[in-house]
Amino acid sequence: MSNLRQASFVVLFVATFCSQHALAERPNVVVIMSDDQGGGDYGFVGNEIIRTPQLDAMHDRSGYLSNFYVSPVCAPTRASLMTGRYNYRTRCVDTYVGRAMMDTNEITMAEFLRDAGYRTGIYGKWHMGDNYPLRAMDQGFQDSLVHRGGGIGQPSDPIGAEGKYTNPTLLKNGDEVQMKGYCTDIYFDAAMEFIGESVGRGENFFTYIATNAPHGPFHDVPPKLYEEYRNVDFTPILVNKIPEKRKQKEFDKLARIAAMITNIDENVGRLFEKLDQLGIGQNTIVIYLNDNGPNTMRFVGDMRGMKTHVDNGGIRSPLLFHWPAKVSQDQTSAAMCAHIDILPTILDACEVDVPPGVQLDGRSFLPLLTQDQATWAKRQLVFQSHRGNVPQLFNHFALHEENWKLVHPSGFGTEKLDGPPKLQLYDLSQDPRQKKDLAASHPKVVERLSNAYKTWFTDVSSSRPDNYAAPRxxxxxxxxxxxxxxxxxxxxxxxxxxxxxxxxxxxxxxxxxxxxxxxxxxxxxxxxxxxxxxxxxxxxxxxxxxxxxxxxxxxxxxxxxxxxxxxxxxxxxxxxxxxxxxxxxxx
The missing domain is CATH 2.60.120.260 (Galactose-binding domain-like)
Structure with a gap:
């Protein structure tokens, strides 16, 4: 080898080594989000029926946000998660009929991290557009294995594969591929393969695992787990008393939902085993959350509500944040955080700057999990979702400010209000189940928060010209x-x-x-x-x-x-x- 070639080889080797060393110093990122699981479907929050031993163990060794909020339905949560912005800014305003498509000018978590040198992969549910240029593979994900639409068993299923959770036909980087196995297992298998490849290449990775379980339909669930739950008495986690003639059917549905949740839990355990086998468990961030409230009226702790509701049972999720290198296992916070905060937190942890001119609504909650006495400025958060083409002022919203909750639960299916809104006010510190409406006794608080909500609504509705036009x-x-x-x-x-x-x-x-x-x-x-x-x-x-x-x-x-x-x-x-x-x- 000539001296010149030898010198060039040494320079290339050193550059490559330094690059890989720099990458190794940054954390890898895995975000896991279940679909319709609900904030009460975990052992660590007091559910004694649905088994989640792996997530319980994750909770015991992770940072934990106990006052974390999401949207009442799935696509809005996903838009906020991916962008760090309220979904009304993104044109993703509903879950179907062209309104679960996100504007392509939005910068996603995958695009931020891809441009910072991370390999990016998504496995499961995207739900923000099934065609170019709206697909996950068009929005920053370099590897993509997803189903269409909002779930398997919907009109977007590939022909001949309708409703198949087992052996589904999925979209692999845009191409229909017949898969073998149960959908949740397939997503985790593909994610772990992607992670292994990334480690082999010396590259950091961002892996997004978004299961469509335990979303319905409920006909196709893991058979062994279903058999284990089939004869369980679910009475302890029912919110309302079920008539005897309906009990068997309701219990069967809950058995199927529970089987899907425990299957997710088992896969979380497999994922952590894989990270440890690869020697990257210490410096890999693993986040777990659910996308909205539960898909039946079941246990949600000391709250009320379910999926589609703007009461707390419909918009709360535990947030587990596992990062042993930086976050101690006993670090918890009751500070009010939300889906819009996950993107800025991940960028903070990965030392990725937000470009000038990009407006984020969220803030990094990393200090809450890495510092003993972190300051957290007072804030207001708003959650609003309902059917229709254009959001309407005061329709099905909740505004939170510390202990106060101003809410108008007019119904997710109500596109337009009939008459003036009947606002409710609760002090969640004293009344987490929202039983005592304080609106009449605190009119000034209602007025102040109502004005704040109107300011928010005007702001998010004017993010771009023709803000609520559907993407093409x-x-x-x-x-x-x-x-x-x-x-x-x-x-x-x-x-x-x-x-x-x-x-x-x-x-x-x-x-x-x-x-x-x-x-x-x-x-x-x-x-x-x-x-x-x-x-x-x-x-x-x-x-x-x-x-x-x-x-x-x-x-x-x-x-x-x-x-x-x-x-x-x-x-x-x-x-x-x-x-x-x-x-x-x-x-």
């Missing part, structure tokens, strides 16, 4: 040559959004005019004959629908450049409805 799906690019459109992301126009007779349309953007093949997919192969009227932009085309044929109804259409609306009316003897799915392929 971009078609015909090399990033997604074949676009599968589902009812998850259509803009609903007729009937109940996912019911058999419903209809809707998709908001698209075509970067360049071109010829496309449009395939119409029906919900099943038992339909009668009819016709389909396809309208996209200024183009209208009609094709026959053959009876007893789910797929293969195609049309060739030239699609103009620009922003377009695609609608398809299926006419079966005068009964008009929308398609189950549509496939667009650029020719």
């Amino acid at each position: 799906i971009v078609i015909g690019t090399e990033h997604e040559p074949v676009t599968v459109l589902t009812r998850q992301d259509w803009r609903h126009s007729q009937g109940r959004p996912w019911a058999a007779g419903s209809n809707g349309f998709w908001l698209l953007e075509n970067p360049e005019a071109g010829n496309y093949t449009i395939e119409i997919i029906l919900a099943s192969d038992d339909s009668s004959s009819g016709k389909a009227t396809i309208k996209i932009g200024d183009v209208t085309s009609t094709i026959p629908i053959t009876a007893k044929q789910q797929r293969g109804h195609t049309a060739s259409v030239k699609i103009d450049e620009g922003e377009l609306k695609l609608s398809i009316d299926l006419d079966f003897g005068g009964q008009v409805q929308g398609p189950h799915q549509v496939v667009l392929t650029r020719n």
Whole structure:
């Protein structure tokens, strides 16, 4: 070897060693978030029925935030988690019909960490857009194994794989792949493989494991665990008394939910074993939380409420923060924190700066877990979610300020208010179950907090021009040559959004005019004959629908450049409805 080549080799070796050493000094990051688990479904918070021994052990050796909040439903929580911003700033305002898509100008946790040199991978549920440029793989995740939509068993399922928690068809970096095993096990297996590869390459990693369990449907659960729970008396964790004739059915559902939760717990144990085997357990941050309240009216500790509620049972989650290198196992805090704080906390821990001009709503809670006497400035947090295209002032919201909770629980399914809001006020330090409304006796507090809420609502509603416009799906690019459109992301126009007779349309953007093949997919192969009227932009085309044929109804259409609306009316003897799915392929 020549002296010049030898010197170059030494420089390269030293540079590589120093780079890997610098990476090794930064923590790795794993965020685990379950779906519909609920803040009371853990042994360490007092649940004596649902077994979570691995999470209980994690709690005993981790930092713990006992006053942590999320949104009442899943997609808003995910948008806030990924961006450190209130979801109303991100255009992700609901859970379906095109309103669970996040604006692509948002900078995600994956993008921050990827740009800082981390490998990034997601496994499970994304729920903020199924098509380019909205997918997780378009928003900073370099490795992606996910299901479509808000869960398996929804209209976004790949054809032929509907509702399969066992042996599901998932999207691996954009491609449909038939998997073997139970979905939660698959996610953890893939995440651990990704982690092992990252360690082998000497790279830091950010791994996001977002299970769709214990979200329904409940027909397909781990059989061994289901058998263990099948004859359990769930009475101790029921909030309301169940009539005897309904008890068997309710207990069976709870047995299935419990089986899914314990399965997640077992996988958490497997993950920690893997981290220790790789020798990285000390300097890997592992965070665990649930995305909203429980999916049945069950035990939530000393609170009231469930999923979709803005009462505390619907918006509270334990936050476990395991980082042995920096956080002692007895470090706990009751400071009020929320999903918007996870991103700035992770960036703080990883020493990643927020670029100038990027506005975060959250703040780092790392000092609460690393310092004995950390200061935590007084703050207000707001949680609001309801159905509809545009959020409405005072509709289904809660504002928290230290012990005060101002809330208007008008109902998640209520799109618009009928009459003035009837605000409720609670002192959570004295009344965590929200039994004594203090609004009448503390009118000045109600007025002050109400004004603060209105200021917040105005602020988050004006983050960009046309703040609540739905994002568009971009078609015909090399990033997604074949676009599968589902009812998850259509803009609903007729009937109940996912019911058999419903209809809707998709908001698209075509970067360049071109010829496309449009395939119409029906919900099943038992339909009668009819016709389909396809309208996209200024183009209208009609094709026959053959009876007893789910797929293969195609049309060739030239699609103009620009922003377009695609609608398809299926006419079966005068009964008009929308398609189950549509496939667009650029020719």
